[in-house]
């Protein structure tokens with residue numbers, strides 16, 4: 642098994658502020674839709690809170706906001722109000738289960754690439770102001786290779802690609818990695834395999850995908866973990882409560898716990914960069 646990698650921002654470590662512990666920004670993404678990104682985000686955030694980490698979720702699935710539904714929240718305002726100048730990011734933060742902070746998505750913005758340069762600068766400044774209030778920023782992106790997914794993947798130290806054993810999911814994960822590598826010069830990816838019967842099946846998916854990426858792309862794809870299929874996941878969605886809270890002893894909860902511990906083990910990596918700088922990268926990133 643390939644060990645989990647250091648955050649991507651290590652390559653920009655010279656830009657770190659001395660003595661400043663930057664949050665770990667993780668973009669949770671996928672090629673194909675419906676592979677479990679939002680459920681993973683909601684539960685991983687909850688678990689990181691149990692481990693006393695300060696966690697913020699940015700629901701970046703504009704148009705199909707979901708985190709608020711999974712957490713049973715009713716946001717009055719969202720990122721569209723920040724973009725229009727009516728609210729600031731800190732005004733729209735909601736407290737979810739276990740104190741997870743949530744920046745809800747709007748349904749009026751189809752892709753973040755639609756926002757203007759001025760709005761990007763404003764978001765950047767406000768994100769920098771919030772930076773001191775969390776240790777982890779989990780960005781739940783939409784699926785696919787749209788502007789929104791690319792934009793937030795470039796902002797993150799870790800691009801966490803969620804994949805299932807379905808051939809379409811694997812093919813689409815490969816397509817996403819290919820675009821981020823060839824067009825946006827990303828070289829490190831982290832893989833999480835969802836909806837499997839066993840870890841052996843997850844490792845099979847990992848092996849399959851990396852056989853192709855090793856052959857055709859100049860990237861490293863690292864295995865972070867797996868989540869077994871559990872029909873009760875839908876029950877938790879219906880109850881609008883974190884699965885981990887409802888079924889803490891399940892194998893899927895054990896999978897999330899393992900991933901949270903892996904992330905925490907990466908915290909002492911001295912190479913983490915400044916979140917502000919990552920967001921600043923976005924301003925110069927080519928439009929998707």
Ligand SMILES: Nc1ncnc2c1ncn2[C@@H]1O[C@H](COP(=O)(O)OP(=O)(O)OP(=O)(O)O)[C@@H](O)[C@H]1O
Pocket residue numbers: 671673674675676677678679680681702707782783784835836837868869870871872873874875878893
């Ligand atoms: N390990 C699992 N076992 C069983 N069901 C699961 C599992 N993971 C996710 N699901 C179910 O799959 C469905 C899709 O999950 P989710 O909404 O998290 O996917 P997504 O990748 O965020 O989708 P989208 O691309 O539309 O944002 C949900 O009904 C969820 O309950």
Ligand SMILES: [Mg+2]
Pocket residue numbers: 678679680702707781782
């Ligand atoms: Mg989702």
